[in-house]
Amino acid sequence: MSLVTAAAFTLTLSGPVHADELADRKSALEQQIEEVQQSIEYLDSDIAETIAQLKVYQGQLPGAQQSLADAQGRVEAATAEVNALAQRVQLAQETKNKITEQLKQDEAEMAETREVIGQIATQAYKSGGVPTGLSMMLGSKGSDGFASMELVQQALRNQNSALERLAQQNATNVNSQARLVAVEEEIVDLKSKADAALAAEQVARDEAAAEKAKVDKLISDTSKLSDKLQKQKPVIEAKLAKVEEAHQQVVVDIAERQRRLIEEARKREEARLKAEAEERARIENERRAAAAAEANRRAAAEAAEANRRAAQAAAEANRPKPAPVVPAPIVPEPVAPVIVPPPASSPSAFGLRAPVSGPITSGYGWRPTPLGTIDFNGSGGYTHTGIDYGVNCGTPLYAPAAGEVWYADSNALPGAGNRIVLNHGVVGGNALATNFYHLASYVVGPGQRVSAGQLIGYTGTTGNSNGCHLHFETVLNGSLVDPMGLM
Secondary structure (H helix, E strand, O other): OOEOOOOOOOOOOOOOOOHHHHHHHHHHHHHHHHHHHHHEOOOOHHHHHHHHHHHHHHHHHHHHHHHHHHHHHHHHHHHHHHHHHHHHHHHHHHHHHHHHHHHHHHHHHHHHHHHHHHHHHHHHHHOOOOOOHHHHHHOOOOHHHHHHHHHHHHHHHHHHHHHHHHHHHHHHHHHHHHHHHHHHHHHHHHHHHHHHHHHHHHHHHHHHHHHHHHHHHHHHHHHHHHHHHHHHHHHHHHHHHHHHHHHHHHHHHHHHHHHHHHHHHHHHHHHHHHHHHHHHHHHHHHHHHHHHHHHHHHHHHHHHHHHHHHHHHHHHOOOOOOOOOOOOOOOOOOOOOOOOOOOOOOHHHHOOOOOOOOOEEEOOEEEEOOOOOOOOOOOOEEEEOOEEEOOOOOOEEEOOOOEEEEEEEEOOOOOOOEEEEEEEEEEOOEEEEEEEEEEEEEOOOOOOEEOOOOEEEEEEOOOOOOOOEEEEEEEEOOEEEOHHHOO
């Protein structure tokens, strides 16, 4: 049973929701529920969904915070643009005011110049036109003529100067008018841009407010879910402890049965080895007895021949017959039985094969509790004691090796749903059993012998399971081990 849990933060969206968005949310939640269930076997579906929702929150919170930061950045950029445009409008307005004031001054100066020219023209009209220098000289008498001529020349210079000044003022006025038109157009353009910038700033502020509302709602929803889990934590811990105890008891029961199997197998093997050793000793003793008998027969024959020759020699020499030679009998040493234990074999000798055809979605081993989440059993993590195959409900389940059905039942283990336990016996001093949980159904019964690859049931999602899958365990010599090491 694997029991890793997760609880953290994420974002729940507000406002109108489209069908595709709903589908994406549903898919994300289902994926998180599946991951939670892979890590938390036998957890109630409502708790698993709550934890999965918190995991979704955790995944979405950084995005929500970044969206809020981006929106706030847009507000700052829009505000800066509004301020910059306001300064430009102010400068343009000041320029317009200066040009307008300059135009007023120019108009006043031009009016004065026109008045001077008018006075000269009026005087000339009254005098019948402006007199030339020659006419002035001819019409004058003595020194008075020269004085009048000087006055005429001065009048002409004043008239020419006034006309030149009027032309220059008129040219300056035309330039100022053109500048004024350009500045007025710039002011209109800047005000239009400023209005657009103000509208953009308002949009950015509205977006920032919406993002902040999302984050605020996220924090609120997360707090509620976290509080809910914290309140349920004692109940969840008690239930998981009960499930863990029941699961351990199942392993203990299997371990005891395997201990007896190993002991029986050991005794049978010892009896077999003893019988073989005694048979080898009997054959060797018989061989040695036969060899000793043959040696004694040969020794007796040789002694008889030697006695005959000695008697014959004594008779020929008229000597008394020597004492006969009697050979010592050969008695073979008995051979004691020698028991030779067989070499140890690897657990892979069971020839285990995959019970279903499908991907492994969760492996065997320790799962540390993620930072910031709820550690329901206080150990810092949990052990996933098997492997999960991600297969559809109704997928055929086959015996991974030949053996005997020990259990085929429903809800005997809390949260396991329909299960099968197969005993694969003892091979090379190793006892192996396999467990299959959350099945839709089984087609074998306790005590039944099955062969490798035989159909034994169908995968499902019974018990505390939130999706179709197979939880597969291997118990080797009374301990849960990684199934991948046996296949």
